[in-house]
Amino acid sequence: MAKNLVRKKLFQSVKVVIAAAQQNVVRNVNTTMLITYFEIGRMIVEDKKQGNERALYADETLKNLSVDLTQEFGRGYSKSNLEYMTLFYETYQNRIASIAQTLSGQFENKEQKRIAQTVSGQFKDDVQSKKTSSKNLFSFNLTWSHYVQLIKIKNEDERNFYEIESQANNWTVRELQRQYNASVYERIALSKNKNKVKQLSKRGQIVAQTTDALKSHYVLEFLGLKEEEAYTENDLETAIINKLEHFMLELGKGFLFEGRQRRFTFEGDSFFVDLVFYNRLLKCFVIFDLKIGKLTHQDIGQMQMYVNYYDRKIKQPKENKTIGIILCKEENKTVIEFTLPEKNKQIFAKEYKAILPTKAALAKQLL
Numbered sequence: 145m146a147k148n149l150v151r152k153k154l155f156q157s158v159k160v161v162i163a164a165a166q167q168n169v170v171r172n173v174n175t176t177m178l179i180t181y182f183e184i185g186r187m188i189v190e191d192k193k194q195g196n197e198r199a200l201y202a203d204e205t206l207k208n209l210s211v212d213l214t215q216e217f218g219r220g221y222s223k224s225n226l227e228y229m230t231l232f233y234e235t236y237q238n239r240i241a242s243i244a245q246t247l248s249g250q251f252e253n254k255e256q257k258r259i260a261q262t263v264s265g266q267f268k269d270d271v272q273s274k275k276t277s278s279k280n281l282f283s284f285n286l287t288w289s290h291y292v293q294l295i296k297i298k299n300e301d302e303r304n305f306y307e308i309e310s311q312a313n314n315w316t317v318r319e320l321q322r323q324y325n326a327s328v329y330e331r332i333a334l335s336k337n338k339n340k341v342k343q344l345s346k347r348g349q350i351v352a353q354t355t356d357a358l359k360s361h362y363v364l365e366f367l368g369l370k371e372e373e374a375y376t377e378n379d380l381e382t383a384i385i386n387k388l389e390h391f392m393l394e395l396g397k398g399f400l401f402e403g404r405q406r407r408f409t410f411e412g413d414s415f416f417v418d419l420v421f422y423n424r425l426l427k428c429f430v431i432f433d434l435k436i437g438k439l440t441h442q443d444i445g446q447m448q449m450y451v452n453y454y455d456r457k458i459k460q461p462k463e464n465k466t467i468g469i470i471l472c473k474e475e476n477k478t479v480i481e482f483t484l485p486e487k488n489k490q491i492f493a494k495e496y497k498a499i500l501p502t503k504a505a506l507a508k509q510l511l
Contacts, residue, residue, distance in 0.1 A: 177288060178288060181229045185229035186233045188229065189234065192205075210223040213226075232295055285311050293317060294307055297324070300345070301342065302345070304345040305349075308347070309323070309348050326394070326500055330360075331359040331360045331501075331506065332344065334359075334506065334509055335355060351398050352425075357398070357399075357425075357426060357467070360494075361496065362395075362494055363499075364497065365498060365500050366391075367383040377434050384434075398424050399430065400424060401421055402421055404420070405418065406420050408453055408457070417431050418432055418433050418434045419432040426464060427464050428467055429463075432469050433447050433468070435470060435471065436472075439479060440476070441479050443493075444491065451466045451468040468492070469491075469492050469493075470492070470493045473495065473496065475493045476493075
């Protein structure tokens with residue numbers, strides 16, 4: 145028995161070491177690939193500068209280079225991928241100095257060191273001349289597939305936001321695509337004052353107070369519900385539960401699912417809270433009431449009762465006050481204004497959309 149315990153303990157210890165080593169290998173391989181692609185992009189840009197026929201260059205030289213590289217190294221060097229490498233370099237050329245200096249100390253291969261040191265030397269002067277602090281330079285911590293999506297985003301602030309959030313929340317490429325298509329950046333920005341919008345590109349979404357956890361509206365396109373279809377509130381709730389992981393991705397940071405249809409009873413009358421979450425960053429309950437029609441003052445009154453109950457009966461003394469969100473098909477700003485107190489920080493009505501919003505329309509609202 146004792147031998148088995150010793151054996152298991154040894155196995156677990158070795159397992160941890162091997163797993164850590166494997167993760168380190170993956171990170172190093174990914175970093176090496178990114179710096180290599182960056183260097184290829186730089187070479188293409190520099191070569192292009194020496195040519196006179198830029199259109200002809202893009203059409204012929206990249207095609208020939210793709211054929212030669214594919215014959216020598218196999219897949220991964222298609223013409224389109226070489227174009228992405230070029231755009232990758234053009235997008236992040238001011239960021240690479242600190243990364244290359246770090247890499248040159250990690251590589252054992254002389255050629256890898258040479259590439260890293262070359263990149264470092266070439267961009268050191270550029271970065272210093274633009275007074276770019278090394279503290280503001282990012283590392284390339286995502287996969288190449290992530291960066292292929294990011295370099296398509298023209299707005300630098302928006303691109304930085306999605307890069308920070310992808311890393312912080314371990315978004316897959318598909319999740320990154322969904323969040324971008326659902327205009328998460330614009331919707332978070334619209335829920336903040338304009339002085340704080342710039343912070344999104346530097347720090348991502350920081351959830352420190354109630355309004356930080358909210359979006360201007362919520363997009364539930366993943367439920368497969370159509371705007372013109374007739375469905376009940378129970379149908380909406382069931383659809384959300386069936387796609388709970390997607391719904392929590394839409395909610396954002398810090399949300400933990402606590403339950404559905406939570407019941408409490410007053411003097412023989414039972415009441416049911418549709419969805420209950422807990423936000424570990426805000427340290428409070430967040431309860432949802434689902435409405436498929438236009439918001440009414442009765443809906444707000446009902447939510448006020450739910451919030452009061454959770455504050456007085458459920459939450460612990462060290463926890464913060466409960467947040468109540470009425471998720472409705474159509475909000476009523478006048479009803480909200482005159483039903484809720486002026487300094488309300490607990491109850492919010494938010495519209496949901498069954499289809500993806502138009503990014504252009506949301507972007508105009510930010511101007």
